[in-house]
Amino acid sequence: MNKRAEERRKQVLRATLKAISEKGFSVVTLQDIADYADVSKGVISYYFENKEDVFYHLLEWMTDRIFQNEYAAIQKESKAIDKMRAYVNAAFKSPEDNRIFYSVYLEFLAQVNQNERFREVNSNFYKNCWFIGSEIIQKGKSEGIFTNIEVESGSHMIRALIDGCLLQWLMRDDEMLHSYYRDNCYDAIITYLNYKDS
Structure with a gap:
């Protein structure tokens, strides 16, 4: 994985951490994660299943x-x-x-x-x-x-x-x-x- 892709993945993970800490595990959606990461849902689907x-x-x-x-x-x-x-x-x-x-x-x-x-x-x-x-x-x-x-x-x-x-x-x-x-x-x-x- 190249450096830019690795940084994008970390951006999503940091956003997920923030989303869970503020909203709670059970209610966080992929759209929430995308919003916190300031990316489209498609970006998340590209890096994660x-x-x-x-x-x-x-x-x-x-x-x-x-x-x-x-x-x-x-x-x-x-x-x-x-x-x-x-x-x-x-x-x-x-x-x-x-x-x-x-x-x-x-x-x-x-x-x-x-x-x-x-x-x-x-x-x-x-x-x-x-x-x-x-x-x-x-x-x-x-x-x-x-x-x-x-x-x-x-x-x-x-x-x-x-x-x-x-x-x-x-x-x-x-x-x-x-x-x-x-x-x-x-x-x-x-x-x-x-x-x-x-």
Whole structure:
């Protein structure tokens, strides 16, 4: 796919994200997406098979962007404890970004049981999240910290704490609490990992 075509697809996906976040998953139509993208419905049909295909690619694009951003953040740090802080900070990207992602993501999760393609993307997303957690724990083990944590279960729990804190922040509907939940999330993870600052 050439660069112009890829940019047009992303334009449609960004518009779909905005449309779902403002209108809700169940009521968004292809015409809505076209209107938000400022293109004709024919353009959308050229790049995607149908509305479900647009939604599938949106979920894939959103979750891949999050993984890439979070993984890039931990690569900038050398010590495990700094990688963990970078991971949490990247997950708590900004109130606006987190609100849009999680409000739309929750709509997708409501469809997962009925849609095999959505379920597959969601499964891949969590495998990527667990990969990040595993890499941090393994790094910590090599440094002589996080020694009492099993890598697989530990990586699952780290993501559970991140998502749980972000969802609770979302339910509180107060942007000012974003940093509060971010900092408490980090503290909860560090406590769980039984890390003691020497």
